[in-house]
Amino acid sequence: MSQKRVPPDPTPRDPAPMIDCREAERRLHTYVDRELSEGEVAEVQRHLEQCENCRARFRFEFGLRRLVRQAVEDQPPAPQRLRERISRLRSK
Ligand SMILES: [Zn+2]
Numbered sequence: 001m002s003q004k005r006v007p008p009d010p011t012p013r014d015p016a017p018m019i020d021c022r023e024a025e026r027r028l029h030t031y032v033d034r035e036l037s038e039g040e041v042a043e044v045q046r047h048l049e050q051c052e053n054c055r056a057r058f059r060f061e062f063g064l065r066r067l068v069r070q071a072v073e074d075q076p077p078a079p080q081r082l083r084e085r086i087s088r089l090r091s092k
Pocket residue numbers: 020021022024047051052053054055
């Protein structure tokens with residue numbers, strides 16, 4: 001008679017604990033500034049996959065950043081002479 005062995009822990013365990021909304025919010029600003037480590041980013045993303053509230057908040061924050069960046073990039077390019085001077089400085 002064969003005896004089936006029962007696995008010690010039938011519930012699949014998460015490799016890392018899930019961060020909560022407070023922690024996600026705390027990391028929001030460092031996240032958009034790309035100052036989080038890879039592991040921290042993965043944790044935030046995992047939370048966002050399951051939390052619509054934070055997802056909306058992150059999306060809003062990212063949209064804001066994009067607008068700011070665009071406004072900066074829309075500045076007229078530096079005058080030709082200035083750019084030539086800069087490239088000459090760089091080539092030294
Ligand atoms: Zn959340």
